[in-house]
Amino acid sequence: MDPIRFEYGVVFLLDQRLLPVEVKYMECKSWQEVAAGIRDMVVRGAPAIGASAAFGMALAAKQWSSVDSERFFAGLEEAAKGLKATRPTAVNLAWAVERMLNVARTQRGVAPREIADILDAEARRIAQEDIAVNKKIGDFGAGLINDKARILTHCNAGALATVGYGTALGVIRRAVAHGKEVHVFADETRPYLQGARLTAWELHRDEIPVTVIADNMAGFLMKQGKIDVVIVGADRIAANGDVANKIGTYSVAVLAAAHNIPFYVAAPYSTFDLAIKSGEQIPIEERCETEITHFAGRRIAPEGIGCYNPSFDVTPANLITAIITEFGVIEKPDEERVRQFFAEAGHEA
Numbered sequence: 001m002d003p004i005r006f007e008y009g010v011v012f013l014l015d016q017r018l019l020p021v022e023v024k025y026m027e028c029k030s031w032q033e034v035a036a037g038i039r040d041m042v043v044r045g046a047p048a049i050g051a052s053a054a055f056g057m058a059l060a061a062k063q064w065s066s067v068d069s070e071r072f073f074a075g076l077e078e079a080a081k082g083l084k085a086t087r088p089t090a091v092n093l094a095w096a097v098e099r100m101l102n103v104a105r106t107q108r109g110v111a112p113r114e115i116a117d118i119l120d121a122e123a124r125r126i127a128q129e130d131i132a133v134n135k136k137i138g139d140f141g142a143g144l145i146n147d148k149a150r151i152l153t154h155c156n157a158g159a160l161a162t163v164g165y166g167t168a169l170g171v172i173r174r175a176v177a178h179g180k181e182v183h184v185f186a187d188e189t190r191p192y193l194q195g196a197r198l199t200a201w202e203l204h205r206d207e208i209p210v211t212v213i214a215d216n217m218a219g220f221l222m223k224q225g226k227i228d229v230v231i232v233g234a235d236r237i238a239a240n241g242d243v244a245n246k247i248g249t250y251s252v253a254v255l256a257a258a259h260n261i262p263f264y265v266a267a268p269y270s271t272f273d274l275a276i277k278s279g280e281q282i283p284i285e286e287r288c289e290t291e292i293t294h295f296a297g298r299r300i301a302p303e304g305i306g307c308y309n310p311s312f313d314v315t316p317a318n319l320i321t322a323i324i325t326e327f328g329v330i331e332k333p334d335e336e337r338v339r340q341f342f343a344e345a346g347h348e349a
C-alpha cells in the first residue's frame with residue numbers, strides 16, 4: 001500500500017478520503033490534478049504532500065516540455081505557485097517545490113525535454129529519500145521507547161502521511177521491529193478523523209495493537225496511568241522548536257506535561273522552517289465549516305450557528321521532551337539547540 005505511485009507522466013494518489021472502506025487511487029496527469037488532490041485531501045500529511053507536489057512539478061515540466069525555454073520556465077513557476085497555494089501550514093510542500101525549481105534553474109540553457117527528465121528523476125529521489133529518512137527517524141526514536149510501552153498518538157503521522165513507513169508511526173514500527181511490546185492509543189482526531197480512519201487502519205494492517213479513543217478521553221487515560229509516552233508528527237517546526245501539528249496536539253501536550261508523560265515529536269529536516277523564529281509566525285490553515293457541522297454527510301449542528309475550524313495548532317517548545325529527526329534527537333528544543341544541531345548535521349541552520 002503506497003500513498004503515492006508514479007510512472008513517467010502519471011501520478012497515482014491513494015484516495016485517503018475513502019479509507020478505511022475503499023482502496024482506490026486517483027490518477028493525475030497534470031500538475032493541476034495533483035494540486036486538486038492535495039487541496040481536497042486525497043493525499044495529506046506533510047511529507048506526503050511534499051512528495052506529491054514534487055511529482056506535480058515533474059508533470060508540469062512534462063506538460064511544458066515542447067515549448068521554448070522561456071515559456072517552459074514560466075510554466076514551471078506557475079505550477080510552483082499553484083501547488084504551494086494548496087495547503088499553507090505544512091512547510092514540506094514549499095520545501096519540495098523549491099527543491100524542484102532550484103534543480104530546474106541550474107539547467108537553464110538545456111532543452112526543456114531534458115529538464116523534464118531531470119525533474120522526473122529528482123521527484124523520484126525526493127520520494128525515495130523520504131522513506132530512508134523515516135527509517136532513520138524510526139531508529140533514533142525506537143531507542144526512546146521502553147520494552148513495554150503504551151503510546152498515545154494524534155492524527156496520522158504514518159506511512160499514509162509520508163511516502164512510506166511514517167514519522168511518529170515509523171518510530172512505533174521500528175520499536176516493534178526491535179521486539180518491543182507496544183500498544184498504541186490513537187486519538188480519533190476530530191474533525192477529519194485521521195486517527196480513527198487512517199492510523200488505526202495502517203497499524204491494524206501491520207498487526208500492531210491499536211485502540212481508538214475519542215480526543216476528549218486522552219486526559220482520563222493519562223490520569224489512570226494508561227499512557228507511558230506520546231509521539232506525534234509535525235507539519236512545521238520553527239527555529240525555536242515550536243511545533244505546528246494537527247489541531248488537538250497542543251491539548252495533548254498540555255495534558256502530557258500535567259501527568260509527567262514524555263511528549264515526543266518525530267519529523268524530518270524538511271519539516272523545519274528555520275526562517276521563522278517562533279510558532280507564532282506559522283500560518284494556520286482554516287478549513288470549511290461542514291467538517292464540524294456535519295458528520296458522515298449528516299448535519300449535527302443547527303443551521304446558522306458560528307463555526308471555527310483551524311486545522312492545526314502550535315505546541316510551544318517548552319512542552320516538548322524531544323524532537324526526533326533523521327540526524328538524531330534534539331532534547332529540550334530551543335533556538336540555540338535546534339540551530340546548533342542542524343549546523344553540526346551539516347545543514348543550513
Ligand SMILES: CSC[C@@H](O)[C@@H](O)C(=O)COP(=O)(O)O
Binds near residue numbers: 154157167232
Ligand atoms: C507526518 S505528517 C504531519 C502529521 O503529523 C499529521 O499529524 C498532520 O497534522 C497532517 O495533517 P493533515 O491535515 O492530515 O494533512
